Amino acid sequence: MEYILNVPADTEKLKELRAGDSVLLSGTVYTARDAAHKRICEALDRGETPPFELAGSAVYYVGPTPAPESCCIGAAGPTTSGRMDAYSPRLLDAGLKIMIGKGGRSKAVKDAMRRNGAVYLAAIGGAGALMAASIEQAELVCWEDLGCEAVRKLTVRNMPLTVAIDSEGRDLYEIGPKAYLSKGE
Amino acid sequence: MRNIDAGLIKKTVAQLCIKANRQLPPDVLEAIINAEKNEPWPEARRILGLLSDNVALAAEKCLPICQDTGMACVFVELGQDVHIEGDLEKAINEGVRLGYDEGLLRKSVVGDPLRRVNTGDNTPALISLHLTQGDKLRIIVMPKGFGSENMSALKMLKPSDGVEGVKKFVLDTVNAAGANPCPPIVVGVGIGGSFDKAAYLAKKALLRPLNEPNKDEYYAGLEKELLDGINATGIGPQGFGGRTTALGLAIETMPTHVAGLPVAVNISCHATRRASAEL
Structure with a gap:
């Protein structure tokens, strides 16, 4: 199936998504990688407000290259999501609904996704120029000292993504290879 | 003995950093295109097509192919009859600094593995030096993503x-x-x-x-x-x-x-x- 999805996402619509579906995502997406996740969790530990509203939000695991004059951002493909596994359940329990990255997730993350009706969408790893084409605006939110890992607010239009893990825990990284091996040749 | 100026090495390394990050080597692109032709699984074929599109888009927009522009692995084959006027290691690192700055490449290196502060210029390069026969100097830059x-x-x-x-x-x-x-x-x-x-x-x-x-x-x-x-x-x-x-x-x-x-x-x-x- 192909879905058009807007952020903030309708929770009922997120539940319709199945691993393997295609999604064109539009709206606001925040960037955060390892270091920013660590700081967000530390802020939550101290009872402080995180740098952006987590409830209903979408986070993209990306550290873009510097923007040339003609674009708002440089190459902007996903980084490996597994490095965020230690932090993601905390963010999901605080309201995060959409995670965007590449590669498999831990059982703890899948459990937290099921608990909160969240989805994990895959961008094409290594396709930095292609993924950047759907980003219309980028502005710094905080933690500029982290360089490429700083938190940025992106406005995306029709970002081409694939549902990697759905809100019921179905995992394309398990289902896809199995389906190919049973029917592929 | 042939003299090679360190300034030329710096300039060459900078150009190679930019070229390597924006243009896929022909053999790798050819392998992606051939794989697409031979791939029986439709979803896989679609993704391989998008990877070729990405390479073309990067060239058209002068963007890096991937946002992880890597650590700069620099392989130097130094002819034993070459004399370098200046400091080879310094020239390579200055070349990486220049290339990553001018090429708008991502600075992905932390100066210490545990204290983790970004060096801000993607140095130091990971240099492998080999002595060879003759009076030529060959430099290969391989930006390696993590x-x-x-x-x-x-x-x-x-x-x-x-x-x-x-x-x-x-x-x-x-x-x-x-x-x-x-x-x-x-x-x-x-x-x-x-x-x-x-x-x-x-x-x-x-x-x-x-x-x-x-x-x-x-x-x-x-x-x-x-x-x-x-x-x-x-x-x-x-x-x-x-x-x-x-x-x-x-x-x-x-x-x-x-x-x-x-x-x-x-x-x-x-x-x-x-x-x-x-x-």
């Missing part, structure tokens, strides 16, 4: 493990890597030497063009067998399933100790980037 580097592994096998042990370790490493290293991957395998040399051989294997099999027939056969094995895992492009899990595999070897069989597997992604120049 999505794939993180999935690499090394094992000290026993001689009794033999070639079967090597095959199992390579396949286990690729299976454990799964979708993380941005498949279709390129695999460099180093066999022999010592703990450190095996890792170096695996990295060096990634420099060999994908359409050049090992010159030793025995290892050329082993390369083909391992590549076929990897492409039977079903992992596929991006780990979503399909035939094309790897675009190529190269083995480099070295004599080793009677008691040992070191094996290293260095994984690279579909954006296996390298550019070279001779001065």
Whole structure:
């Protein structure tokens, strides 16, 4: 199936998504990688407000290259999501609904996704120029000292993504290879 | 004795950093296009097509192919009849600094592995220096991303493990890597030497063009067998399933100790980037 999805996402619509579906995502997406996740969790530990509203939000695991004059951002493909596994359940329990990255997730993350009706969408790893084409605006939110890992607010239009893990825990990284091996040749 | 100015080395390294990050080597692009033609699984074919589109888009917009513009691995083949006017290591690092700045490449290096503060200019480069015959200087820049580097592994096998042990370790490493290293991957395998040399051989294997099999027939056969094995895992492009899990595999070897069989597997992604120049 192909879905058009807007952020903030309708929770009922997120539940319709199945691993393997295609999604064109539009709206606001925040960037955060390892270091920013660590700081967000530390802020939550101290009872402080995180740098952006987590409830209903979408986070993209990306550290873009510097923007040339003609674009708002440089190459902007996903980084490996597994490095965020230690932090993601905390963010999901605080309201995060959409995670965007590449590669498999831990059982703890899948459990937290099921608990909160969240989805994990895959961008094409290594396709930095292609993924950047759907980003219309980028502005710094905080933690500029982290360089490429700083938190940025992106406005995306029709970002081409694939549902990697759905809100019921179905995992394309398990289902896809199995389906190919049973029917592929 | 031939003199080469360090300033020329700096300028060359800067140009190679930019070129390597914006243009995929022809052999790698050709391997992606061929894989698309031979891929039986529709979703996998679609992704391989998008990878070619990405390469074209990067060239058109002067953007890096991938946002992880890597650590700059710089291989220097220095002819013993060359005299460098200036400081070679400094020139290489200044070249990396200049190239990553002017090319709008990402600065991804932290100065200390545990205290983790970004150096801000992508230095230091990872330099491998080799003395060769003659009066030429050859420089190869390979920007190495860490999505794939993180999935690499090394094992000290026993001689009794033999070639079967090597095959199992390579396949286990690729299976454990799964979708993380941005498949279709390129695999460099180093066999022999010592703990450190095996890792170096695996990295060096990634420099060999994908359409050049090992010159030793025995290892050329082993390369083909391992590549076929990897492409039977079903992992596929991006780990979503399909035939094309790897675009190529190269083995480099070295004599080793009677008691040992070191094996290293260095994984690279579909954006296996390298550019070279001779001065």
